[in-house]
Amino acid sequence: MIKISVSASRKYDVIMKDGLLSSASDYIKEALEVKCDPVTGKIVGKKLCIVTDANVDLLYGAEHQPLQTSLRSAGFDVYKYVFPGGEEHKNMKTICGILDFLANNKFTRSDILLALGGGITGDVTGFAAATYLRGIDFIQVPTTLLAIVDSSVGGKTGVNLDAGKNLAGAFWQPGLVMFDPAVLDTLSYELKLDGIAEAVKAGAIADPEIIYMIRGSHTVDDHRFLMDIAARAIKVKRKVVEEDERDHGSRQLLNFGHTLAHAIEKCSSFTISHGHAVAIGMDIVSAAADKSGWSKESCSEIITEILNKFGFPLECPFSARQLTEAALQDKKIRGNEITLVIPEAPGKCVLRTIPVNELYDFVACGMQGRKDR
Numbered sequence: 001m002i003k004i005s006v007s008a009s010r011k012y013d014v015i016m017k018d019g020l021l022s023s024a025s026d027y028i029k030e031a032l033e034v035k036c037d038p039v040t041g042k043i044v045g046k047k048l049c050i051v052t053d054a055n056v057d058l059l060y061g062a063e064h065q066p067l068q069t070s071l072r073s074a075g076f077d078v079y080k081y082v083f084p085g086g087e088e089h090k091n092m093k094t095i096c097g098i099l100d101f102l103a104n105n106k107f108t109r110s111d112i113l114l115a116l117g118g119g120i121t122g123d124v125t126g127f128a129a130a131t132y133l134r135g136i137d138f139i140q141v142p143t144t145l146l147a148i149v150d151s152s153v154g155g156k157t158g159v160n161l162d163a164g165k166n167l168a169g170a171f172w173q174p175g176l177v178m179f180d181p182a183v184l185d186t187l188s189y190e191l192k193l194d195g196i197a198e199a200v201k202a203g204a205i206a207d208p209e210i211i212y213m214i215r216g217s218h219t220v221d222d223h224r225f226l227m228d229i230a231a232r233a234i235k236v237k238r239k240v241v242e243e244d245e246r247d248h249g250s251r252q253l254l255n256f257g258h259t260l261a262h263a264i265e266k267c268s269s270f271t272i273s274h275g276h277a278v279a280i281g282m283d284i285v286s287a288a289a290d291k292s293g294w295s296k297e298s299c300s301e302i303i304t305e306i307l308n309k310f311g312f313p314l315e316c317p318f319s320a321r322q323l324t325e326a327a328l329q330d331k332k333i334r335g336n337e338i339t340l341v342i343p344e345a346p347g348k349c350v351l352r353t354i355p356v357n358e359l360y361d362f363v364a365c366g367m368q369g370r371k372d373r
Helices: 021-031 054-061 064-072 092-104 121-134 145-151 181-186 189-206 208-215 225-244 250-255 257-267 273-290 300-309 320-327 354-373
Strands: 003-005 013-017 045-055 079-083 112-117 137-142 156-161 164-171 176-179 337-343 350-356
Touching: 003 225, 013 021, 013 064, 013 225, 021 064, 021 137, 021 176, 045 054, 045 064, 045 092, 045 121, 054 064, 054 079, 054 181, 054 189, 064 121, 079 092, 092 121, 092 156, 121 137, 121 145, 121 156, 121 164, 121 300, 145 189, 145 225, 145 354, 181 337, 189 208, 189 225, 189 250, 189 273, 189 300, 189 337, 189 350, 208 300, 225 250, 250 257, 250 337, 250 350, 257 273, 257 320, 257 337, 273 300, 273 337, 273 354, 300 354, 320 350, 320 354, 337 354, 350 354
Parallel strands: 013 176, 045 079, 045 112, 112 137, 137 176
Antiparallel strands: 003 013, 156 164, 337 350
16 A cells, blocks of 8 residues: 655645545545444544546446445535536536536535546536535545546646636645555556656656656556556645645646646647647657756756657647647736746756747747757
């Protein structure tokens, strides 16, 4: 078992363990200090709503499957809200649907939400938990490598607006994060790559050991390897979240590659996944940093080498102008400035703020730098 404690505005554990879905109720009871009947040992009068998408529901959400079996046998009064999968449903309509469902079923502040799925499910469930009755407990049960490596930890929740990605949301920390490595067996190679991209990001900003591990002779079918890099990536995120929970300073380092990634996702109408877009974004930014002389040590070649090793498609189908226009809707813009995450050396990134009218030149420089390699 891997256990990592996070001390933000609330303290919680990230637990990774084989078979965890079958014993989920034990960890939830302990983490949230749920009271049980002294005679029967059962939980009494505690509602728990599983929020999941239609695809994950078929895999892990049914009554006869391990998660619900564990929760019901412990005495939880289990409800379930299922929404359609896909980035196009990460919106306020889904949030309102969850909130109405909770209200209609008379959920109170002592009840619990449980996010079962990938990053989209975690984001909408966390946002609903933050806003229902001005805040109730929620649990993260990620079912993708991307979600356990990144989005399930740190308390960022939110949805997309027509203008851009993640423009509405709240900071709301989970009470517990649980990951069962068995879910990796149901992921496609492309979905595993999404998680690898975020692990590369964590290594690039603060842990060169992740870079060395990923450069080694491992494959995405090696669960031990994936759990090891996930744990190291979570520790990188823990450090910056504990330093800067609300994203005013060092936490912005976690955005390496993300300003362009969000632009790529938007330009593609979200047909390019988040992790694949992050890979392209990191590739462009690292090339721009090298070409501009902002890196003390060249980072572009090593990042590209790793991404190519796993077969990421790094050719960007959009122009520098298209990416810049989409990026100017990014929530990281403050006034007339935008803060970029620049790789200074392998395993170290720094923040650099530039005027927004210089963003196009930076993006174009990166795209040209990739061609010149």
